[in-house]
Amino acid sequence: MSLTVDPVSTPINTEGPVILPRQFAYLTELSPADNSKYIQVRVYRKWTGVKVPGFTPTNFSCILLDKKGSAVQANADLKEKDRFDHDLQINNVYKIQGFGFERTDSWGKTLDNDFTLTFGKYTQIDRLTDTDYPYHYFNFAAFNELNARLEKKNPILTDYIGYVHNVEKVKEYGGATTSRIKLRNIGIRNLNNDVVPFTLWNEDADNFKDDEYAQMKQPVVLVVSSCYLKRYAGQIQLSATSANRYYFNPDVQETSELLAAYNKANASGPHLQVQTERLTSWDQEKTRNRVPLGTLLQIDPKTQQRVLFTQEATVLQIDTGHHWYYQKCDECGGKLTYGYLHGQCHQYETKPNPENRMVITDGTGNALMSCFTPQTDGLIKDVNALLNEVENKDPAITPPAILALQNTRHVFQFQFATPTTKGPPTFILKKIMDNPPTALPAASAGPSSPPVLQSITETDEHYTPPPVTPTVTQDTPADAPATTSYPPELGAKKQLFPPSTSEEHDRSPKKQKNE
DNA sequence: CCCCCCCC
Numbered sequence: 120m121s122l123t124v125d126p127v128s129t130p131i132n133t134e135g136p137v138i139l140p141r142q143f144a145y146l147t148e149l150s151p152a153d154n155s156k157y158i159q160v161r162v163y164r165k166w167t168g169v170k171v172p173g174f175t176p177t178n179f180s181c182i183l184l185d186k187k188g189s190a191v192q193a194n195a196d197l198k199e200k201d202r203f204d205h206d207l208q209i210n211n212v213y214k215i216q217g218f219g220f221e222r223t224d225s226w227g228k229t230l231d232n233d234f235t236l237t238f239g240k241y242t243q244i245d246r247l248t249d250t251d252y253p254y255h256y257f258n259f260a261a262f263n264e265l266n267a268r269l270e271k272k273n274p275i276l277t278d279y280i281g282y283v284h285n286v287e288k289v290k291e292y293g294g295a296t297t298s299r300i301k302l303r304n305i306g307i308r309n310l311n312n313d314v315v316p317f318t319l320w321n322e323d324a325d326n327f328k329d330d331e332y333a334q335m336k337q338p339v340v341l342v343v344s345s346c347y348l349k350r351y352a353g354q355i356q357l358s359a360t361s362a363n364r365y366y367f368n369p370d371v372q373e374t375s376e377l378l379a380a381y382n383k384a385n386a387s388g389p390h391l392q393v394q395t396e397r398l399t400s401w402d403q404e405k406t407r408n409r410v411p412l413g414t415l416l417q418i419d420p421k422t423q424q425r426v427l428f429t430q431e432a433t434v435l436q437i438d439t440g441h442h443w444y445y446q447k448c449d450e451c452g453g454k455l456t457y458g459y460l461h462g463q464c465h466q467y468e469t470k471p472n473p474e475n476r477m478v479i480t481d482g483t484g485n486a487l488m489s490c491f492t493p494q495t496d497g498l499i500k501d502v503n504a505l506l507n508e509v510e511n512k513d514p515a516i517t518p519p520a521i522l523a524l525q526n527t528r529h530v531f532q533f534q535f536a537t538p539t540t541k542g543p544p545t546f547i548l549k550k551i552m553d554n555p556p557t558a559l560p561a562a563s564a565g566p567s568s569p570p571v572l573q574s575i576t577e578t579d580e581h582y583t584p585p586p587v588t589p590t591v592t593q594d595t596p597a598d599a600p601a602t603t604s605y606p607p608e609l610g611a612k613k614q615l616f617p618p619s620t621s622e623e624h625d626r627s628p629k630k631q632k633n634e
Numbered sequence: 635c636c637c638c639c640c641c642c
Contacts, residue, residue: 171638226638292641300640320640352642360639 141216146189149220151234157216160185161252162207164344167200169361179203180362182229182256183215183236190256192229193218193236206244212252217241225273229345229362231258255369257344262313265355269348276345279315279357280373282381283339284308286332289324303327307341307357310380312421317343317357317365335367338381340374342366391418393426401555405429405530412484420535420544427549429532434524436480438487442514443521444502447474457514474502488533490548497551498529529553 144156160183168178179200182192195203207213219237223230257278260268268274284306292300303324304316319327332339343365346357359365368374391410398404408428415428437443446455450464480487492502499505499521509518530552536545 169639171640174639290641298640302641304641318641347639349639356641358639358641 145187146183146185146191147187149191149234149236151220154219157214158183158185158191159212159214159247159249160191161212161250161254162209163190163254163256164362164364165204165207165209166361166364167197168194174361176200179238181207182362184253184256186252188253188256190230191232191236192223193238194221195238195242199239203238203242210254212247212250214245214247215242217243227347227360227362228273228275231275255342255366255371257342257369257371257373259342259373262309262311262315265315265348269350269355274348276360276362277348277357278342278344279307279317279346280340280342280371280377281307281309281315282377283332283341284314286327286329301325305341307343310377312419314421315355315357316351317341317346317359318351319359323359323363332367338378340368340377342369342371342374391423393423393428395426397427401552405532405552407532412486414484415535415546416484416486416543418544420538423535424537425534427532427534428546429530429552431528431530433526433528434480435485435526437517437522437525438480439517439522443517444506444514445474446514457512486543486546488531488546488548489536494548494550497553498524498548 139155141155141157144158146158146160149156149158163182163184165179165181167176168180169175170177176197178197179195180192181203182190184190215238218241219239220234221237223232223235257280258275259280260277265277268277286306287304289301289303292302301321301324303319305319305327306314307317308314343357343359343363345360345362345364347360349356349358368378391414393408393410398407406429408426409430410428412430412432415423442457446457447453448455448461448464451461453461453464455461474492490498495502505518505520506512508520509516531548532550532552533546533548536547538544
């Protein structure tokens with residue numbers, strides 16, 4: 120013990136610096152005032168710290184894991200970056216000594232540590248052959264914890280895990296006169312089918328290996344680490360920071376959980392494979408995603424948001440308990456109640472534009488479908504014309520022209536409505552496809568109203584996330600063919616996830632070709 | 635020391 124020198128209590132009469140062998144310490148045994156320890160660690164992650172605006176590089180950073188699974192961040196001056204970048208290789212294990220300590224910056228914390236190691240010119244690094252060290256260190260947030268984290272001022276950056284729900288293409292924004300920014304969103308879905316977008320920026324957006332991902336066995340579990348949480352377009356977003364790294368199917372317990380849940384669901388019944396791209400031929404489009412209503416009704420709508428289905432179905436009943444239209448105030452946008460003055464916006468009289476709305480019940484599975492103008496084109500005439508025809512404009516009184524739809528048969532294209540309450544899912548009419556369009560086939564090909572559903576790409580009304588499907592309750596062996604039959608062009612594959620990205624991008628973001 | 639993580 121006499122060889123041990125505590126630098127804090129060493130008498131000051133020591134001649135020059137005393138180089139004494141340092142003692143091994145686990146990371147939990149380090150203290151910011153103690154210079155007498157060395158550590159043995161795996162290099163887990165490394166990155167270049169940046170400063171906004173401009174994202175100019177500021178320092179070299181890394182995260183180190185010791186044998187017991189503890190983690191510590193270490194920083195070095197930017198001028199030492201090349202050396203440490205070279206001497207510290209990801210996943211290699213090293214003995215490190217001669218480091219200092221600093222208080223961990225509250226901004227962009229990667230770990231729940233009070234101090235961070237500092238590396239510099241006295242730092243000595245020796246490679247070790249023992250590699251029996253942990254490969255990962257995560258502190259996952261659950262979906263329902265994200266909001267609380269978002270509210271917190273300087274929370275620790277967020278680690279998150281789930282299935283890859285969809286992979287978007289790179290989008291480019293801005294230009295020479297502002298900032299040129301590229302981004303790529305990747306939806307991450309948990310076991311409750313909540314989807315959170317993870318955003319990669321610029322080079323990282325480009326460098327995401329689409330092709331590699333597309334080749335991977337589905338489903339793919341994705342872990343994203345050290346993400347900045349923010350709200351974008353009203354929904355929560357995991358934004359990549361410089362410290363971020365992401366991992367496919369990392370060997371952690373949560374990955375096993377997700378894969379086990381997938382296999383269990385997969386073993387219990389057939390799954391949808393849906394075609395999410397609009398088909399150019401009317402005949403093909405008309406039969407796209409002909410999934411029986413009975414099947415759709417057993418599906419979690421959250422997994423099929425914005426996917427368009429078609430079905431030829433009979434209108435069993437008009438829901439006369441539902442108002443067949445409603446009026447919207449042209450000033451505040453609020454819903455008007457028939458017979459009630461909207462005096463706060465229109466002092467003397469109300470002249471709002473009518474917007475029709477009615478609910479019909481349709482089809483083999485008795486599904487409830489809401490129909491909004493103008494998607495009712497081809498089913499009923501213009502709502503204003505209809506209103507002119509009826510004597511009683513009370514929206515509770517369904518006109519005969521609408522009641523006459525009962526027992527008529529049509530080809531509906533529709534999507535799931537935003538799930539609100541418990542009970543069977545409901546649908547939203549998107550298009551009546553009884554007859555091919557007579558004119559303007561291209562212009563009428565897409566939905567003409569703003570998106571009804573919240574989704575990852577809220578701004579793109581043509582967006583539909585790729586398909587995913589939870590259990591449809593049937594006792595089908597895992598490798599048995601799906602019992603549901605689909606038109607051949609759908610490919611009746613029994614597959615929970617599609618092999619690739621398949622968004623309906625008929626508009627591409629503005630691209631600047633001056634790189 | 636502060637600003638401060640890129641997009642609607």
